[in-house]
Amino acid sequence: QLQLxxxxxxxxxxxxxxxxxxxxxxxxISSSSYxxxxxxxxxxxxxxxxxxxxxxxSTFYNPSLKSRVAISVDTSKNQFSLKLSSVTAADTALYxxxxxxxxxxxxxxxxxxVWGQGTTVTVSS
Amino acid sequence: QSVLTQPPSASGTPGQRVTISCSGSSxxxxxxxxxxxxxxxxxxxxxxxxKNNQRPSGVPDxxxxxxxxxxxxxxxxGLRSEDEADYYCAAWDDSLSQDVFGTGTKVTVL
Numbered sequence: 001q002l003q004l005x006x007x008x009x010x011x012x013x014x015x016x017x018x019x020x021x022x023x024x025x026x027x028x029i030s031s032s033s034y035x036x037x038x039x040x041x042x043x044x045x046x047x048x049x050x051x052x053x054x055x056x057x058s059t060f061y062n063p064s065l066k067s068r069v070a071i072s073v074d075t076s077k078n079q080f081s082l083k084l085s086s087v088t089a090a091d092t093a094l095y096x097x098x099x100x101x102x103x104x105x106x107x108x109x110x111x112x113x114v115w116g117q118g119t120t121v122t123v124s125s
Numbered sequence: 126q127s128v129l130t131q132p133p134s135a136s137g138t139p140g141q142r143v144t145i146s147c148s149g150s151s152x153x154x155x156x157x158x159x160x161x162x163x164x165x166x167x168x169x170x171x172x173x174x175x176k177n178n179q180r181p182s183g184v185p186d187x188x189x190x191x192x193x194x195x196x197x198x199x200x201x202x203g204l205r206s207e208d209e210a211d212y213y214c215a216a217w218d219d220s221l222s223q224d225v226f227g228t229g230t231k232v233t234v235l
Contacts, residue, residue: 037224039170046127047162047170047213049224062223096169100224103157103217110215110224111160113181115169 002027004097004116012091012123018084022097022116029078030055035100035108036080038071040093041118048093052100052108053080060108087123094118128153129214129227136233137204145230147197147214153225155195157217161188164211173212174199201232209234 008020022036029036037052051061053071061069065084073080084091098112130148137143147159161174172181174190177197187208189200201208214227 046229047164047215047226049215049226052224060222060224063221101175107217107222108224109158109160110217110226111158111172111175112162112170112215113172113175115171118169 002099002114004099004114006095006097006116006119008119008121010120010122012087012121013125014088014123015086018082018087018091018121018123020082020095020097020119020121022080022082024078024080024099029073029080030075033102035060035102036073037098037100037108037112038082039096039098039112040091041096042090042093049110050082050084050095089123092121092123094120127228128218128221128225129216131212131214131227131230133228134231134233136235137201138235139204139206141204142200142202143204143208143232144201145199145212145232147199147227149195149197149216149225150218150220151195152220153195153216153218154192154197156219159190159192159197160215161190161199162213162215163208164213166210170213204234206234208232 035052038050070083099114101109101111158176162170177192178190
């Protein structure tokens with residue numbers, strides 16, 4: 001059974017870089033049928049897609065975050081990671097990683113069938 | 126701001142049918158598959174409906190999805206107390222080149 005687990009610091013200072021890792025177990029991140037995505041949810045608010053990566057390293061990012069976001073993959077460790085730079089209090093959120101299907105034209109689909117439990121990141125000095 | 130619009134709330138009594146709408150545009154719902162998620166309090170979202178109207182294994186057939194043009198709907202029939210949750214729609218947007226989520230709908234069982 002595929003499982004995803006987020007890990008990383010729960011507290012990040014303003015202007016610094018948020019770094020999270022998602023470890024995939026029970027299956028291979030190198031599957032040709034899926035993207036691997038990051039989604040966040042600010043306290044009391046809705047879901048926001050951050051970006052997704054294919055095992056080859058191909059990425060798609062939310063345009064509103066693109067200048068600050070980098071998602072990478074390490075197939076040898078079955079992990080993918082998120083880096084968000086120059087964080088502010090507005091980046092305080094519950095961060096999820098998820099497995100995502102793809103469209104017929106090989107973009108992410110919006111359909112995430114396996115989710116991690118989420119990890120809370122607070123931006124504060 | 127979210128590209129997909131949902132009503133902020135919906136409610137019903139046990140056994141009733143509740144419908145949630147998701148309104149988008151020709152670059153997302155109009156051309157791509159639509160997905161629905163259920164988020165129970167304090168838990169990660171769960172895929173409820175995929176590719177407009179398909180249910181993953183384990184999802185009760187009380188949940189059904191439909192799509193017409195640039196709008197979609199999630200229907201919950203035979204409402205139960207355990208259906209009280211937040212519900213989100215999502216799709217890929219070809220123009221924005223990004224996943225877009227709906228604004229979310231809180232379903233309350235009265």
